[in-house]
Amino acid sequence: MEAFLEEAKALLAELVALPTVSAEGRALEEGAKKVAEVLEGLGLRAELKRGYGPPVVLAEGGVGERTLLFYNHYDVQPPDPLELWATDPFTLVEKEGAWYARGAHDDKGELVARVVALRLFQEKHGFLPRVRFVVEGEEEVGSPHLADFVRDHKEALGAEAILWEAGGVDARGRPYLYAGLKGIVALELRVKTAAFDLHSSYGAVVENPIYRLSKALASLRDEEGRVLVEGFYHRVRPLTPLEMEVLAEIPDESEALKEAFGVRDFLGGARNLEFNQRLYAEPCINFNGFHAGYGGPGSKTVLPAEAYAKLDVRLVPDQDPEEIPTLLRRHLEAHGFHDVEVVVLEKGERPARSDLAHPFVALARRALEEAFGEKAVLYPNMAGSGPMHPFLHHLGAPAVGLGVGYPGSRVHSPNEHIRIRDFERGVLALLRLLELYFLEG
Incomplete structure (x- = not known):
């Protein structure tokens, strides 16, 4: 794994060096070309699809009867305010067991983790499983063209399951996954x-x-x-009994978050199930x-x-x-x-939630638990937003998010980073998911 970590660091350094700030239209063409090059290095056929804002990278390859689709994005938030960065935002720096740069987590670090997991799978099992990637350049500005792209390319994006862009561990180090936004x-x-x-x-x-x-x-x-x-x-839409059950299983972090946020209390004094239901559902x-x-x-x-x-x-x-x-x-x-x-102000994004009873949700949860050695936390959907709905609507496949971040990654803020230990465990979880999905079914 050590050699793969060094490869991951070098690859991430190349990606974050490109200031692909979609809000400013910076380096998006270069970023798309670099992502295509990276995916071609895996043995995939990659092409840049134009006419939908910045180029969308579409790649596919591998063998097998089942297909897994990966969604990621190569654009990042502006680095401002620059004076609050301890290092150059577009130069990868390793310190205190973490990699720092704009996009180190959101979303270039997540993309690199998937590339490394596929390399590990290939080395361990002797073949590349059948996968597809769609990597866009407008996620940080609301993905205004992605719904049209998915509609127009639904045949080329076809898959039985979708792995969404990010995830990681919660404040107590527990792995989590989510099935909607x-x-x-x-x-x-x-x-x-x-x-x-x-x-x-x-x-x-x-x-x-x-x-x-x-x-x-x-x-x-x-x-x-x-x-x-x-x-x-x-x-x-009313919550199903299973969705209510999953919400009830989410650990109550209201007191810890109350202290971390420095707030007197939450609206309506929400705690436990009420807190989870209001925040996520x-x-x-x-x-x-x-x-x-x-x-x-x-x-x-x-x-x-x-x-x-x-x-x-x-x-x-x-x-x-x-x-x-x-x-x-x-x-x-x-x-x-x-x-x-x-x-x-912006074209809106529709909400999305996969069927929690779908076998792929259970498979992803199992992969996390085997890699981390503890129970994974499942969220019906996250409190944030993203362009998941077009994929669920047009492809009819479930989407699940898991990844390599943690709550202190400072996503969208100065000094964005990922901890190397989270990256390593996240890659092992991705590898285990690939094995469960392609080898054990």
């Missing part, structure tokens, strides 16, 4: 009450947009976080930021002309992100906020 839609609410900023003395007779918008925002949810928008919950509205008026030092007596707030809405099966803006507009108008504009 929440959906998301990002919005902005805007209100303008004057043509330009006014002297604050006019506050006696002119409506203040901060007051107006804050009242509108307050109408969207109650004190416990439950959404008050009419029709918001009507598409929510219920939708929510979150306010990202509120912007208006003067926020500099000292005082400026001004009545601002406009205010706006950014928010995201996390969705669960079977909610439709395209319906959410309409529901919000209706709600605001019904509550007298005709002047508040609803603007969609």
